[in-house]
Amino acid sequence: MIEFQHVSFAYEKGRPVLRDLSFSIGDGESVGLIGANGAGKSTVMKLLLGLLTGEGTILVDGEPVKKENLAKIRRKLGFVLQNSDNQMFMPTVYEDMIFAPLNYGLSREEAERRVDGVLERLHLTELKHRHNHRISGGEKRMAAIATILAMEPEAILMDEPSAALDPYNRRIVINTIRELKQTKLITSHDLDMILDTCSRVILLSNGRIAADGPAEKVLRDRALLEANRMELPFRYAGHGD
Amino acid sequence: MNKMEKALHELGEMDELAAGASPLHRLHPAAKLLSTIAYILTAVSFPKYDLTGLIPMLLWPVLLFQVGGVSLRTCFYKLRIVLPLVMAVGLFNPLFDRAPLLSVGGVAVSGGVASMLTLMLKGVLCLMASFLLMATTPIDSLCAALRRLHVPAMLVTLLLLTYRYVGVMTEELAVMTDAYHLRAPGQKGIHVSAWGSFLGQLLLRSMDRAQELYGSMMLRGYHEHFHYADIRAFSRKDGLYLLGCLAAFLLLRLVPVARIAGGLIVR
Numbered sequence: 465m466i467e468f469q470h471v472s473f474a475y476e477k478g479r480p481v482l483r484d485l486s487f488s489i490g491d492g493e494s495v496g497l498i499g500a501n502g503a504g505k506s507t508v509m510k511l512l513l514g515l516l517t518g519e520g521t522i523l524v525d526g527e528p529v530k531k532e533n534l535a536k537i538r539r540k541l542g543f544v545l546q547n548s549d550n551q552m553f554m555p556t557v558y559e560d561m562i563f564a565p566l567n568y569g570l571s572r573e574e575a576e577r578r579v580d581g582v583l584e585r586l587h588l589t590e591l592k593h594r595h596n597h598r599i600s601g602g603e604k605r606m607a608a609i610a611t612i613l614a615m616e617p618e619a620i621l622m623d624e625p626s627a628a629l630d631p632y633n634r635r636i637v638i639n640t641i642r643e644l645k646q647t648k649l650i651t652s653h654d655l656d657m658i659l660d661t662c663s664r665v666i667l668l669s670n671g672r673i674a675a676d677g678p679a680e681k682v683l684r685d686r687a688l689l690e691a692n693r694m695e696l697p698f699r700y701a702g703h704g705d
Numbered sequence: 706m707n708k709m710e711k712a713l714h715e716l717g718e719m720d721e722l723a724a725g726a727s728p729l730h731r732l733h734p735a736a737k738l739l740s741t742i743a744y745i746l747t748a749v750s751f752p753k754y755d756l757t758g759l760i761p762m763l764l765w766p767v768l769l770f771q772v773g774g775v776s777l778r779t780c781f782y783k784l785r786i787v788l789p790l791v792m793a794v795g796l797f798n799p800l801f802d803r804a805p806l807l808s809v810g811g812v813a814v815s816g817g818v819a820s821m822l823t824l825m826l827k828g829v830l831c832l833m834a835s836f837l838l839m840a841t842t843p844i845d846s847l848c849a850a851l852r853r854l855h856v857p858a859m860l861v862t863l864l865l866l867t868y869r870y871v872g873v874m875t876e877e878l879a880v881m882t883d884a885y886h887l888r889a890p891g892q893k894g895i896h897v898s899a900w901g902s903f904l905g906q907l908l909l910r911s912m913d914r915a916q917e918l919y920g921s922m923m924l925r926g927y928h929e930h931f932h933y934a935d936i937r938a939f940s941r942k943d944g945l946y947l948l949g950c951l952a953a954f955l956l957l958r959l960v961p962v963a964r965i966a967g968g969l970i971v972r
Contacts, residue, residue: 515920535926543924549873550917553866555845559934567926572935595720597713597872615925 465491465619465647466512466524472671473507473518481507482518483671489619494648496658496679499668500693505651508668509621512649513543525618539568542617542646546624548604552596557588557607560596564615575614582613586640602633609640619647626657655683655697667692708882713875715783722775722840729773729841733943734850734936740950741838747954748830753820754806759827761962765953766833773841780836791828795821844868845934852933862931870914877910 466489474480481504489495497505510516512524514534522529524537545551554560558579565575583589591599591607599607605625612620625641626634634657641648641661652658658665658679665682667675669692675682682688686696695701723730729737744765751759770777781788802817838847848865852858881903885895895903956962 513920513924515924535928538924539926541924543921545917545921547917550914551921553869553918553921555843555865555869559845563922563927563932564925566932567928567930593724595717596869598717598720611925 465489465493466649467522468508468512469521469523471511471518471520471522473504473511473516481671482511485520485671485673487666487673487676489647489649492645492647493664494662495650496662496665497649497651497668498653498655498658498665498694499674503668503692504671505668506623509543509623509649509651512621513538513541539615540618542612542615542620544608544612544620544622544625546627548601548608549596551608551611552604555595557591557594557596557599557610560607561611561614564611568615578616579614582610586610586613600633602629602636605629605633605637606640609637613644617646619649620644622648622650622652624652624654625650626652626654653694655694656699659683659697659699667694669693713872713879716872716875719783719839720843722779723843725774725841727772727774727841729769732841732946733939734842734846735853735939736943736947737838737842738847738850738854740947741834743951743954744834745831747958748827748834750958751823751827753823754816756819756823756826757963757967758958758961759823759830761957761966762830764957765950766830766837769837770833773837775837775840780833780840784832784836787832788829791832792825794828795824798824843934846936849933849936853936858931861933865931865933866918870918873914874907874911878907881906 468485468487471482471485472480473482481502485504485508497508499505507516511518512522512529514529514531514537524540527533527537529537552560554563561579561582562572562575565578566572570578579592580589583592586606586609588603588606588610591603591610594603596604596607609622609625622641625637629637634654638657638660641650648662650658650662662679665675665677665679666673667682667688674692675685675688683697684700686700689696744762748759748762751762767777770780798821799815799817802820803815805813806816806819807814842850844865848861851861851864882895885899885903886892889896
């Protein structure tokens with residue numbers, strides 16, 4: 465579904481953020497993209513969404529991410545931003561959720577049916593007419609996910625979905641992500657969350673892939689993680705279950 | 706709770722007011738918007754000395770505050786910052802226009818005093834009408850009505866996003882203010898030397914946010930066409946309300962209601 469072929473990118477000349485990156489993600493796969501700050505995780509997301517342009521080729525369902533294909537590609541990819549306030553720009557949850565379906569040509573009735581379906585599935589029906597600036601952080605994150613699901617994307621990209629959530633809301637978000645059938649690419653420093661939601665992990669370091677393999681294997685490798693400025697997940701470090 | 710957080714809380718209370726279900730809330734937003742504009746235009750059109758002609762204009766907001774279930778006390782409390790500014794308009798009129806205009810109980814009232822009071826009352830009436838509109842109409846419905854009235858989409862979207870983000874930016878300002886005060890104990894307000902960097906930081910944060918927000922819109926299929934709230938069609942009831950308001954304003958503007966009523970009482 466997603467393929468990076470020799471992709472490089474630099475914000476400033478001579479200081480590359482990504483160097484000759486190649487990997488692919490199959491349909492329905494759940495992949496965690498991890499790495500220290502500045503490793504290039506967010507840049508990978510932005511390149512994939514066409515918000516940045518680099519060298520090399522990025523394919524989504526065999527189509528290159530290029531200006532002329534962007535509308536088609538963005539329709540397939542739903543992106544949940546780290547800061548839900550930047551994602552939820554309409555006054556109410558309902559208006560926000562209906563925004564993309566209407567843009568994609570659905571009638572208001574069809575779009576509303578879709579919105580109601582998603583809200584029901586995520587047990588968020590009571591949020592429908594709430595104002596975005598009046599709901600809690602956890603509710604806002606769930607609403608942001610609902611907003612993306614209302615697009616019915618083929619793949620979901622998430623940037624730090626569990627950041628700044630209390631344990632209860634974090635667990636709700638994790639359970640929700642686990643239930644999603646779409647292809648998933650999730651960036652996070654919360655390695656326990658990655659273990660719970662992803663079967664495969666790509667570890668980025670200095671713009672290159674330092675490891676790519678089953679989550680259980682990569683996230684148990686203390687030497688590998690520590691060499692890349694990370695730590696074992698809580699449960700493997702002997703503190704958790 | 707610091708001042709910013711209080712402001713944020715009050716903004717939330719406005720949303721709650723607007724979500725009411727009174728007969729006034731149920732009216733079409735365009736009817737309410739047009740009647741408010743007409744009211745403001747009528748109020749400001751009174752001559753500068755016509756204080757008695759203006760007083761009956763108070764009837765409209767006072768009556769609708771009752772119909773809408775919004776208390777006048779709430780209105781004046783929420784307008785407490787802007788009201789003194791409006792009242793200050795015309796404060797210097799008595800200094801420039803000292804010619805006696807009329808006599809009340811043997812005391813001469815100058816033209817300056819009369820025009821000052823008229824200006825103050827006009828300001829209060831306009832604020833009350835605007836508050837009433839905001840307290841009985843959700844912002845998304847108001848924006849949808851503006852688009853139906855063919856107000857340029859750019860302006861309406863700007864209004865909608867400003868309303869949505871004024872709270873977020875106030876939160877950022879609150880965090881910055883707290884961070885400042887924690888490192889400047891005992892200092893009242895923000896020192897003038899820090900104003901530049903303070904505003905600069907706020908501007909940079911706003912720009913970053915705007916960038917990410919625009920990206921988020923693009924990723925959800927935005928192509929210069931914004932979909933506003935779905936509001937019902939303009940009904941006969943809405944039309945009657947609007948016509949009734951317009952007729953009442955015309956009557957209050959053209960007929961000296963206060964003078965006639967006063968004459969009846971004296972007789």
